[in-house]
Amino acid sequence: MAIFSKNADDVQGDVEAQIAALRKEISKISSSLSDLGSERFDEVRRVAVKQARYAADTAKQNPVATLAIVAGAALLIGLFSRR
Template identity: 40%
Template sequence: MASSTDKTAVEVRDALEAQITEMRKEIASLTKSLSKKGSNLAATAEDTASEFYDVVRERGAQAADKVSQQARIVKETARENPIATLAVVAGISLLVGLIARK
């Protein structure tokens, strides 16, 4: 005949096993939920990076166009005013030399 202590121990063990089973289900559900959120975050980060790349590429192309335009203007100005160009280059060279000496 089983004593009341044995019955209580069995009941406690069964209750613990039921709680462990429930906790495993909750952990599996949380893991699945976190996995989905991680996937969503990764997709969002990828979209943001792609958009940033597109903006940088577009602005880089615009900057390259501006630099090219300015280079043409400088080239034309140098051709039209060779003596002034030499004076400016000499002045810049003198300033760079003075700064480099310090």
């Protein structure tokens, strides 16, 4: 009976070691994904700010066209919201 008990202890120790190794790997993966996500967010934020500045500059240069586009968009939103 002692042989089976020792094998069970060995198996339990192996399983616990594997679980610890998996936890370390998951931690590394989580950290990598977090870094990647923050890099992507920064990139998207930079592009959005650039596009917003471009849109603002274009609106200042062409106020009549901007007013027409805004009026058309408002009209479409109004039409779609009635249905």
